[in-house]
Every structure is written in structure tokens, then in C-alpha cells.
Amino acid sequence: MASKVMEYSYLNAEQVGFIEEPQNEETLFRLEMSGGEFCGNGVLAAAALAKYLDLTSNNKFKLESSGANHPLECYVELSDQYSYQVRSAMPVDYNYRKWKHEFQGLQLAGRMVQFEGITHLLVADRDALTEDLIEQLLKELASEIAAEALGLIVYNQDQAGYSIKPCVYVKQTGSLVFERGCGSGTLAVGIHLARKRRESVRIDVKQPGGSTKVEIVVDDKESVIKKAFLETEVDVTCQGTILI
Numbered sequence: 244m245a246s247k248v249m250e251y252s253y254l255n256a257e258q259v260g261f262i263e264e265p266q267n268e269e270t271l272f273r274l275e276m277s278g279g280e281f282c283g284n285g286v287l288a289a290a291a292l293a294k295y296l297d298l299t300s301n302n303k304f305k306l307e308s309s310g311a312n313h314p315l316e317c318y319v320e321l322s323d324q325y326s327y328q329v330r331s332a333m334p335v336d337y338n339y340r341k342w343k344h345e346f347q348g349l350q351l352a353g354r355m356v357q358f359e360g361i362t363h364l365l366v367a368d369r370d371a372l373t374e375d376l377i378e379q380l381l382k383e384l385a386s387e388i389a390a391e392a393l394g395l396i397v398y399n400q401d402q403a404g405y406s407i408k409p410c411v412y413v414k415q416t417g418s419l420v421f422e423r424g425c426g427s428g429t430l431a432v433g434i435h436l437a438r439k440r441r442e443s444v445r446i447d448v449k450q451p452g453g454s455t456k457v458e459i460v461v462d463d464k465e466s467v468i469k470k471a472f473l474e475t476e477v478d479v480t481c482q483g484t485i486l487i
Contacts, residue, residue: 245277245416247487254485257420258413260285262292265307270314271298273307278413280392281310281360283333283426283473284455290317291327291477310360310391312336322476330474333430334358339438346380356431361411362390363431368399374410378419381412391415396428406449407432423452426473433457434468441466 245259259277266273274289276282286308293299293306305314317331342355342364353366364384366372372380377395385393394411409425412418422428429448437444437459445458453475460470 244487246418248485249416249418249420253487257422258282258285258411258418259416260289262289267305267307267314270305270307273309275309276360278391278415278418279309279360280413281308281334281358281427283331283428283430284424285426286311286315286317286331286333287329287426287473287475287477290319290329290331291479293317294319294321294327295325295479306331310334310358312359325479327477327479328474329477330472333426333471333473335468335471337434339434344380344384346383347376349376351380354435356434357390358427358431361392361394361427362388363394363396363428365396365398365431365435368397372397374421377410377421381410381419385412385414394425394428394431396425396431398432404449405432405446409450422450424450424455424475426455429455429457430471430473433459433471437461437468 248254248259249256261275263273263275271293274285276285289306303318305316307314311334315332320328322328338357340355343352356363381395392411392413397408399406407428409422409428411420411422443461447454447456456474458472459468462469
């Protein structure tokens, strides 16, 4: 069903999440992504939806999500009629290591950031990585790396700041999408920079669909990441029934 919803003739969506009853009494509801993966933008969108539907009168509340072991605290403010400024905590349970791979004559190297529900491969900007090559590469790696979803995040830093070109493959649905925005990919870039600098970071990361702010809080004494947040503006654009 998720694959059908994502088709051009329906919603032309990048990912699909389902709202379910929460498992924890302190949370409003649970966001279950179609492939069981974690989706940072899905959490931000779900938080905005909670306010749009008036599920709570509070600006601060908690949600559950697939791929996250703990409830995530969200803060939402109305910025326009159907627009919301959303800030949400992100999971900080992750593995981080160097990554390299040879593919069609290209020597690729970067960092791998593994969350419970999604694994991201971070690669510095490579002009040789065309969309066709990225698609082939992700499908090849998906057979080698155990993860509900696998993302390739091509990132770049210039005078204007940081930017990413995200592509995500979800195994269960078979979907491969060059996303306009990737919250968990943005989170992975933030974690990489915090690890590299050994300090807290707060940056804006530009992506095809806009900009998302990531904040990584590092304990100065232990040099350990304690907290992580994503923040962006979310627009509620439609509401209705999908006829499948």
C-alpha cells in the first residue's frame, strides 16, 4: 500500500508513515514508517500534524517513532495559518565508523552512521556520482549492509555553509528516492561534524527542498554526544482520503 501511495498518480510522496496508538502513556501517538525505518522528517511532520489536528493544547509534547528506542520530545509553534515551526529531539543511539567502497572504478570513502532504523553513508561531494550511479550503488550496498533503510548522503561545504543531496532506499517497500529533504541524513552530518570537531555543533543544512537546522550537544568532559535536535518549518498542504 505504501508503494501505491508514493506513486505519481496518487500523492507522489517520498515516504509513508502511519499514525498508531502509542505504547507509552506519556506520548501522543506512535509514528510507524512503512519500512519500519526511522525518519527524522517524518517525526517533524507528525509533530506538526498533532498541532494541526488539535490533538494537544500544549506546544511541548512527546511522540514515539519506529527506529527510536525512546519517546522524542517535540516543540511546535504556529507560524502561519498552516505552517509550523517544529523542533524535535532525535535519537542518539548510533554507531559511527569509517567507510570505503570501490564501485565501477570509483574509490569511495567517507563515514557510516548507523541508527536503529536507518544507516547513512556520508560521502564528500563527488561530481562523478551521477544519479544513475547512486541508484546502482545503493541497491548493491543494500544487499551487503543489514538495515531497514539505507541512505547515501552526498554532502558539501562551501562559503554558504553545508548542503546535502540525499538518496534513500527502503528495503521493505523497494522504494529508492532522491529526497527533497532528509532529517536523519541531516542528523548524520551533524553527528559526523561533532565527532570530527569534538564539540557541540549547530548548523543549517541546505537540501533540495529547503533548510533544516541540526544541533548536536556534546558533553565537554566526556566528549560524548548527549542530545540531538532537528528544527525546520513544516507546512500542512492537504488533508483527505486516498482511494486505492
